[in-house]
Amino acid sequence: MVDHELDELRREFLLEAEEKVREMETFVTGEPAPEHLDRLAYLAHQLKGSGGSYGYQEISTDAAEVEKAVETLVQGSVDGLDAKIRQHVVNLRTEIERGLAALAV
Numbered sequence: 001m002v003d004h005e006l007d008e009l010r011r012e013f014l015l016e017a018e019e020k021v022r023e024m025e026t027f028v029t030g031e032p033a034p035e036h037l038d039r040l041a042y043l044a045h046q047l048k049g050s051g052g053s054y055g056y057q058e059i060s061t062d063a064a065e066v067e068k069a070v071e072t073l074v075q076g077s078v079d080g081l082d083a084k085i086r087q088h089v090v091n092l093r094t095e096i097e098r099g100l101a102a103l104a105v
Helices: 004-029 034-054 057-075 081-104
Strands: none
Touching: 004 034, 004 081, 034 057, 057 081
């Protein structure tokens, strides 16, 4: 038996996560600014905390990686972290789309 209320909560989470990832994507396509990095870390932290709660461990894991990479960038620029952050944001988008597709069935 499918719990429709839980599915609806998951759908709401995924739609909100999609908005957060859209915002994250705008930050990773341009030149990193300190205020963008702070916001990126904040959004990643939110996704990290709530992803696992809704059963989306991959979202939580990728968000944690984004948060960790941003914190490393803030402490001192490290080669390759920009690409790593971008890849994890792409992974987040993919997991959200996968989750929404599964709920549409």
